[in-house]
Amino acid sequence: YHIQYFDEPTYKYHLCYCSTLEQMESMNRFNSRYVVTQRVDGNFLIDIIDKYSGRYHKEDSLYKLNVCINCLKKLRNTYPHDSLFSYRRFDLDQFLTGYNTKHIKRPQYSEKTIPKDKYSENWSDISNKMRSRAEYKCSKCHESYKDDKAQLHVHHIDGVKWNNNINNLKVLCIDCHSKEPGHFGISRRNNSFNGKFVRNL
Numbered sequence: 001y002h003i004q005y006f007d008e009p010t011y012k013y014h015l016c017y018c019s020t021l022e023q024m025e026s027m028n029r030f031n032s033r034y035v036v037t038q039r040v041d042g043n044f045l046i047d048i049i050d051k052y053s054g055r056y057h058k059e060d061s062l063y064k065l066n067v068c069i070n071c072l073k074k075l076r077n078t079y080p081h082d083s084l085f086s087y088r089r090f091d092l093d094q095f096l097t098g099y100n101t102k103h104i105k106r107p108q109y110s111e112k113t114i115p116k117d118k119y120s121e122n123w124s125d126i127s128n129k130m131r132s133r134a135e136y137k138c139s140k141c142h143e144s145y146k147d148d149k150a151q152l153h154v155h156h157i158d159g160v161k162w163n164n165n166i167n168n169l170k171v172l173c174i175d176c177h178s179k180e181p182g183h184f185g186i187s188r189r190n191n192s193f194n195g196k197f198v199r200n201l
C-alpha cells in the first residue's frame, strides 16, 4: 500500500469567507480546523503530521502558503474593478493595505490557541467505551464486529483528533470508515500494519 508524505504543505490561506470555508463549515470542519492569524508576510505557522502514523514531520514551522483561489474569485466578484484578485497578480501586502480583512465568520482559535492535532490521553478509553456501547456494531452498515474488534473504528466526524464531543464520534467498521472524506488510505491491509493509529482517525 501507499502512504503519502508531503514535503510541502498543501494548505491555503483564506482572505474572506469563501465557498471553500462555507463547504467546510457545512461539513463541521470550519471551527476547529481553521485558525485566525495576525501574520501579514504570507508565512504561516504549521505542523506537518503524517496522516497514518501520527508522527510530526515538522512542528511550528513557518511556511509560505498560497492564497485560496475561491477567495480570489469571491473578491474579484465583489471588487470587479480591482485587478489585484487574479492568481498571478495577487499580492498580500497590497491587499492588506487596501482592504479590510474582517472576515464574516472567524474560527474560534488562533494559531497560538488551537490544541495540537493529537489524541487526548484518555482516547483509548473513550474509543473502547464507544465501541462497547455500540455493541461492536458499525453504525452505518450494522455489521457486528464482536469477534474482530480491531476492524471496528471510532471516527472523528470533523477530522479533529482531540474533539471527543459525543456528537463528533461515530463507530464505523473499517470499510465504512474508509469511505469518509479524506480517508481513502484506510484499508484492511494498513489496519493490521498500523491498526492502533488508523483505528482512531
Ligand SMILES: [Zn+2]
Pocket: 013, 014, 015, 016, 017, 018, 019, 020, 021, 068, 069, 070, 071, 072
Ligand atoms: Zn478561501
Ligand SMILES: [Zn+2]
Pocket: 138, 139, 140, 141, 142, 143, 172, 173, 174, 175, 176, 177
Ligand atoms: Zn460498516
Ligand SMILES: [Zn+2]
Pocket: 154, 155, 156, 177, 180, 183, 200, 201
Ligand atoms: Zn475517521
